[in-house]
Amino acid sequence: MKSQLFSAIRLTLALMVLCCVLYPAIVWAVAQAAPGRGEGVQISCNGRVVGFANVGQKFDKPEYFNSRPSAADYHADASSGSNKGPGNPEYLAVVKARLDAFLLQNPGVKAADVPAELITASGSGLDPHLSPAGALVQVARVAAARKLDAARVQALVQQQIEPGTLGPDHINVLKLNLALDALTAN
Amino acid sequence: MNKELLGILLIFGSTVLLAIPLGRYLATIYRGDKSWTDFLAPFERLLFRAGGIDANRGMTWQQHLVALLTINMVWFGWALLVLCTQGSLPLNPDHNPSMSPDQAFNTAISFLVNCNLQHYSGESGATYFSQVFCLMFLQFVTAATGMAACVVVFNALKEGTTEKLGNFYNYFVKSITRVLLPLSLALALVLVFQGTPMNWAAKAPIVTVQGDSVNVSRGPAAALIGIKQMGTNGGGFFGVNSAHPLENPTYLTNALENGAIVLIPIAMALAFGFYLGRPRLGWMVFGVMTAGYLLLQVPTVALEMHGNPAIARLGVDQSLGSMEGKEVRVGAAASALWAIQTTVTSNGSVNAMHDSLTPISGMNTLLGMMTNAFYGGVGVGFLNFFVFIIVAVFISGLMVGRTPEFLGKKIEAREMKIAIIIALLHPLLILTGTAMSAHLYAGNPTEYAGWLANPGYHGFSEMLYEYTSSAANNGSGFEGLGDNTPWWNISTGIVMVLARYLPIIGPVAIAGLLARKKFIPESAGTLRVDTATFGVMVFFVIWIIAALAFFPALALGPLAEHFTLYQ
Structure with a gap:
C-alpha cells in the first residue's frame, strides 16, 4: 500500500510535466504563429x-x-x-x-x-x-x-x-x- | 434543406465516421498489439520508470481498484491544496483570490470525479496556475482513469477463466499518451488559429468604440479547452464555457468541439466489440445508445428551432429559433445538438445556457443525464451500460427459463445484487438531494431566496438539474441556481463522490467475479447478446429503471412548465 502511494505520487509528478508543462508549451509556441499570437485578435x-x-x-x-x-x-x-x-x-x-x-x-x-x-x-x-x-x-x-x-x-x-x-x-x-x-x- | 439542420447532421455523421477507426485503434493499443503509435513506447517507459511501476504485472480486480483509488486520493490532496492557496501561488496576474474551503472542496471533488461542476467562474474564481496545474491536469488523468477501468472490464469478458485483468497503470498511461494528449493537442491547435487565446498575461484593459472601459479576460484557454472537450470533462476556462466567444469563436470551432464531446465515448463502445473480436457486440451497444440518444435529440432540435411560444406571442420574428441564452454564430440547431450530446455523455460543457432552454428540451437534457449510458463518459459510460446489460441478461434469462449467462459466464445472485445496487444508486442520490433541497426551500423561501433565479416549476427544475448533473458526473447546470453556498457545495460534493466511485467499483467487481468463473462455450442454447432483439431488451431495461424512476420528479418540473407555457 505504502509503495503504491509513492508510485502514485511519482507518476503524478511525471504526468504533470507532460500534461501541464510540455502540452501547454507546445500549444503556446504554435499560437505565436496564429492571428493575434494567442493574445486574442x-x-x-x-x-x-x-x-x-x-x-x-x-x-x-x-x-x-x-x-x-x-x-x-x-x-x-x-x-x-x-x-x-x-x-x-x-x-x-x-x-x-x-x-x-x-x-x-x-x-x-x-x-x-x-x-x-x-x-x-x-x-x-x-x-x-x-x-x-x-x-x-x-x-x-x-x-x-x-x-x-x-x-x-x-x-x-x-x-x-x-x-x-x-x-x-x-x-x-x-x-x-x-x-x-x-x-x-x- | 435548412442549412442549420444540414450542419448538425454533418457534425454528428462525421463524428461517427471518425469514431469507427478510433474504436479499432483503441482496441489495438489496449490489447498491446502493434500500432503506428508504438514510437511513443519509450516515453511511456520513462513515465513508468519515474513512477517505479512494472507495467507488465497482471493485476486482480481488487488490485486494480486499490491502484485506482490510491492515485485518486493523491490527486484530491493536490487539488485541495492548490485551490485553497491559489491566491498566493504564481501565474495569477489578475490577483484572483483563493477559494473558500467549501468551494475548494466542491471544486476539487468535481474535477477529481470527471464531473466539472463549477461553482466558480474561471475569470474571477481561478488562477492560471490552478487552471493548468490542477484543473486541466485532472481533466487528463480522470478521463484516463475511466478509460482504464473500462478496459479492465473488457479484459474480464474475454474467453476463458482468469484472475489477472491486465495492468491498471499500463491502460491509464496509454490512454493519456496515445489518445487524450494527441487528440486534445489537435483540437487546441485549431482553436488558437481560430482566435482562442493561449497566453499568460493579465486581462486586457480597453476603451471601446463607444467609450466604455472594459477588461477582457484571457489566459491559457486553448490547451484546457482541448482536453475539456475530449475527456468528457466539460469544465470551461471561462464562466460561460463554450458559449464564450473566445472559448468557441467560430462555427468551425463549435463543430469540432461538439464532435470531440462524443468521439471517444462512441469509439469506446465500438472498441468493446473490436477488443473481444466480436464487432457485432460493439455495434449492438452503439445501436442501443444511438437509439436512446436520437429519441432525446430530435425533439430538442425541433423545439429550439421553433422558438419560445411566449416570445412568439409578442409578434416578433423568431425565425432563428429560441435565442435567449444562445449565440448568433452558433444558432439554435447547433445549440440543441450540443445540449443533448453534452448531457448523454458526461461532458457538461455548454454552448448555450441550459436554464433558458424550452421546458421539454430541458427535460431531455435531464433524461440524458438520468440514463447516463447513451454514450456516457469516456470509459465510465460503457461501465454504466455494462450494468444494464447484466440486468437485461438476467431478466431475459428468467423470461425464457434459462440460467442467465453473458459471454460464457453465469450471472448469479452476487453479480445481480451489485448491478441492481449500482443501477438504483443513481435515482436514489438525485431524488434524495432534490427532495432535501426542495424541503429546505419550501420551509423557508425567504432565507433561501438566493437559490433560485426562476419561480415555480422551473425553480424546482433548477434544483433537480443540479443533483442530476452531480450524480451523472456531468457538470453542466441550470446556472441560475445560486450554488456557491455551503449547502450546495457540500451536498453536491458528496453526491459526486458516491456517484463516481461506486459505479466504477461495482462494474469492475462484477467483471472480476465473472472472469474467475468457469467458461461455458457457446452452444445452441446460449442467449445471443449481439442481436437486435437483445438490443431492444437492453433499451427497455434502461428506460424502465433509469427513466421511469424519475417520471414523478419530471412531472413536477419541466412537464408542468411545458403545459403552462404551451397552453
Whole structure:
C-alpha cells in the first residue's frame, strides 16, 4: 500500500510535466504563429485598440448599430447568460419592455420585423454578432441619426454579412460600426 | 434543406465516421498489439520508470481498484491544496483570490470525479496556475482513469477463466499518451488559429468604440479547452464555457468541439466489440445508445428551432429559433445538438445556457443525464451500460427459463445484487438531494431566496438539474441556481463522490467475479447478446429503471412548465 502511494505520487509528478508543462508549451509556441499570437485578435482604429474581434461590446447609442442585450452588460471579465426560464413572467416583462423600447427608438418598424435576438440576451453576454435581419432593421434609425443616405448604410450592412457555411449568417457588430464610422468620416 | 439542420447532421455523421477507426485503434493499443503509435513506447517507459511501476504485472480486480483509488486520493490532496492557496501561488496576474474551503472542496471533488461542476467562474474564481496545474491536469488523468477501468472490464469478458485483468497503470498511461494528449493537442491547435487565446498575461484593459472601459479576460484557454472537450470533462476556462466567444469563436470551432464531446465515448463502445473480436457486440451497444440518444435529440432540435411560444406571442420574428441564452454564430440547431450530446455523455460543457432552454428540451437534457449510458463518459459510460446489460441478461434469462449467462459466464445472485445496487444508486442520490433541497426551500423561501433565479416549476427544475448533473458526473447546470453556498457545495460534493466511485467499483467487481468463473462455450442454447432483439431488451431495461424512476420528479418540473407555457 505504502509503495503504491509513492508510485502514485511519482507518476503524478511525471504526468504533470507532460500534461501541464510540455502540452501547454507546445500549444503556446504554435499560437505565436496564429492571428493575434494567442493574445486574442485585437482591432485598432486610428492607432488605438478599440476591442477584440471575437468579443462583443456594448453599443446602445442611436447612431451605432446596437448589439444584443447582455446579462453581463458586456463586461468581458464576467461573462454570463441571463439564465431565465422561458416562461418566467418577470423575464417576459423585460423582453416586452425591450421590444417596446426598440419600437420607440425605431419609428416605422413593426414588431414582426424585429428578430428575436435583439430582445433576448446571449449565452455569454458577449455575443459579438447580429443576424443580417438584426442589423438591417436598424438601418433607418442609424442613417437618420448620422444624416446619411439609408441606401448607402444598407449597402454597408450587406457588405459586412459573413455567410455561415452551415450555421446562421452573421455580422460582426464591432466591424460594422467601425466601417460605419469610416463611411461617416468620408 | 435548412442549412442549420444540414450542419448538425454533418457534425454528428462525421463524428461517427471518425469514431469507427478510433474504436479499432483503441482496441489495438489496449490489447498491446502493434500500432503506428508504438514510437511513443519509450516515453511511456520513462513515465513508468519515474513512477517505479512494472507495467507488465497482471493485476486482480481488487488490485486494480486499490491502484485506482490510491492515485485518486493523491490527486484530491493536490487539488485541495492548490485551490485553497491559489491566491498566493504564481501565474495569477489578475490577483484572483483563493477559494473558500467549501468551494475548494466542491471544486476539487468535481474535477477529481470527471464531473466539472463549477461553482466558480474561471475569470474571477481561478488562477492560471490552478487552471493548468490542477484543473486541466485532472481533466487528463480522470478521463484516463475511466478509460482504464473500462478496459479492465473488457479484459474480464474475454474467453476463458482468469484472475489477472491486465495492468491498471499500463491502460491509464496509454490512454493519456496515445489518445487524450494527441487528440486534445489537435483540437487546441485549431482553436488558437481560430482566435482562442493561449497566453499568460493579465486581462486586457480597453476603451471601446463607444467609450466604455472594459477588461477582457484571457489566459491559457486553448490547451484546457482541448482536453475539456475530449475527456468528457466539460469544465470551461471561462464562466460561460463554450458559449464564450473566445472559448468557441467560430462555427468551425463549435463543430469540432461538439464532435470531440462524443468521439471517444462512441469509439469506446465500438472498441468493446473490436477488443473481444466480436464487432457485432460493439455495434449492438452503439445501436442501443444511438437509439436512446436520437429519441432525446430530435425533439430538442425541433423545439429550439421553433422558438419560445411566449416570445412568439409578442409578434416578433423568431425565425432563428429560441435565442435567449444562445449565440448568433452558433444558432439554435447547433445549440440543441450540443445540449443533448453534452448531457448523454458526461461532458457538461455548454454552448448555450441550459436554464433558458424550452421546458421539454430541458427535460431531455435531464433524461440524458438520468440514463447516463447513451454514450456516457469516456470509459465510465460503457461501465454504466455494462450494468444494464447484466440486468437485461438476467431478466431475459428468467423470461425464457434459462440460467442467465453473458459471454460464457453465469450471472448469479452476487453479480445481480451489485448491478441492481449500482443501477438504483443513481435515482436514489438525485431524488434524495432534490427532495432535501426542495424541503429546505419550501420551509423557508425567504432565507433561501438566493437559490433560485426562476419561480415555480422551473425553480424546482433548477434544483433537480443540479443533483442530476452531480450524480451523472456531468457538470453542466441550470446556472441560475445560486450554488456557491455551503449547502450546495457540500451536498453536491458528496453526491459526486458516491456517484463516481461506486459505479466504477461495482462494474469492475462484477467483471472480476465473472472472469474467475468457469467458461461455458457457446452452444445452441446460449442467449445471443449481439442481436437486435437483445438490443431492444437492453433499451427497455434502461428506460424502465433509469427513466421511469424519475417520471414523478419530471412531472413536477419541466412537464408542468411545458403545459403552462404551451397552453
